[in-house]
Amino acid sequence: MIELKDVDLRTDPAAQRYIKDETVAVEFAAGDGELMSLEGPNRYLRGDALITGSTGERWVVSRDRFDAKYVPAEPSLAHGAPGPYRNRPAIVLAKQMDAPFSIARSAAGDVLRGTAGDWVMQYAPGDYGVVQALRFAKVYRRAD
Structure with missing residues (x-):
């Protein structure tokens, strides 16, 4: 390797x-933890984005990176609420x-x-x- x-x-x-x-489904971590993606472990902190992609894969994006890179996919969704987001x-x-x-x-x-x-x-x-x-x-x- x-x-x-x-x-x-x-x-x-x-x-x-x-x-x-891509449009993704987003939840925000209630506490610190680890999510196992297909490529390896993704540690996260409270408030980080836990993302499920359109093809079913899951990964983590730190909250500061998420806020800069994603926007709500629906006009009624407040930024920071769980739901569908699109990458900028x-x-x-x-x-x-x-x-x-x-x-x-x-x-x-x-x-x-x-x-x-x-x-x-x-x-x-x-x-x-x-x-x-x-x-x-x-x-x-x-x-x-």
């Missing part, structure tokens, strides 16, 4: 720019991997794992994710 460290997809010629387009269109860098790999979500963060064909994502310097190939094909499109 390849252990990715100090990755910067901005300088990787195999990385491409993609945009996510944002370009991310992604690279499809040809071997099993692991990467920390952030410095000293949870370690995520992917298999050959899955995608390593870079949302910002030092901010990473892993998306399974089937899910990636359903919710991401090339930005270029």
Whole structure:
């Protein structure tokens, strides 16, 4: 398994720019805990967003990142209330991997794992994710 460290997809010629387009179901954590995603553990704090994607996968987004990245999908939904949300269109860098790999979500963060064909994502310097190939094909499109 390849252990990715100090990755910067901005300088990787195999990385491409993609945009996510998805409506997700959101709950907000009542206390601290851990959610097991397909790629590995996601620890969360009270108030963080517990997200279920359109393809059934679950993951965690810290509250400050959630507030910046998601908007209510229905006009009647107050921001911060549980319910459907859409991601704000944002370009991310992604690279499809040809071997099993692991990467920390952030410095000293949870370690995520992917298999050959899955995608390593870079949302910002030092901010990473892993998306399974089937899910990636359903919710991401090339930005270029």
